[in-house]
Amino acid sequence: MSKMFTNENIIIRKGLPEDAPDFANLALLSEPPLFPAIFGSGVRGVMQNLFRHRRNLFSFEHSYFIEVDGRKAGVIIGYDWKAQRRGEWRTGLLLVKYMKLKFFTKIPSLLKAMSVVGRGEDNEYYVSSLAVYPEFRGSKLGTNLLLRAEEEAKRCGAEKSALDVEADNQGAIKLYNRLGYSMVGKPMRAKINRKNFAFFRMYKKL
Ligand SMILES: CC(C)(COP(=O)(O)OP(=O)(O)OC[C@H]1O[C@@H](n2cnc3c(N)ncnc32)[C@H](O)[C@@H]1OP(=O)(O)O)[C@@H](O)C(=O)NCCC(=O)NCCS
Known part of the structure; x- marks a missing residue:
């Protein structure tokens, strides 16, 4: 894979509102599919809409994209x-705006998801999503994105970086271990929309 491109052609840049379709595509690559379980069939549109707004947890403001030869990877x-x-309240308000009445039917799924992922603590930087398109994997793009986010975390004054990873996502866990992340405790489990989810919390001291 790494033969396809050279380092000179790789850039990392802040996300922009127009990156919304790629953000949704990439965020939906994670398995098992948590976001569709929470937000339902309209998940792609909802995620794109939130990404285009500022000051919410899915905003472009919190994203970095890596590009290879001008292609988003x-x-x-x-x-x-x-x-x-x-961002929490505004995320909730935007979800009501875009999901309308459906939001209220999804509250139980949302609460269950919030009990297993995304519990940020003070002085922490939280990595909520990391994904690389399959054709670009295995060339350290994921590593470079995570290192870029850690630089940002230090700039913000965070003492540690945290993330939640699916317990059976051995590839990602290996990547996080290699970069100095350690697991804390047992996996957090939830059944959301008839699917079983288990997530490990991982931390790295910055
Ligand atoms: C996890 C992910 C972001 C890694 O991206 P990447 O650019 O391949 O990462 P890197 O090249 O920097 O590191 C590769 C590591 O990821 C792991 N990996 C996971 N899936 C892989 C794949 N399909 N191809 C190659 N490596 C993969 C390998 O264990 C590898 O570890 P190693 O370098 O020690 O051998 C990417 O596989 C992905 O998008 N997966 C789907 C979404 C996901 O699971 N995100 C994490 C949610 S917590």
């Missing part, structure tokens, strides 16, 4: 604890 979304506190 991957994305990372992360934010510090202050942005998380500020």
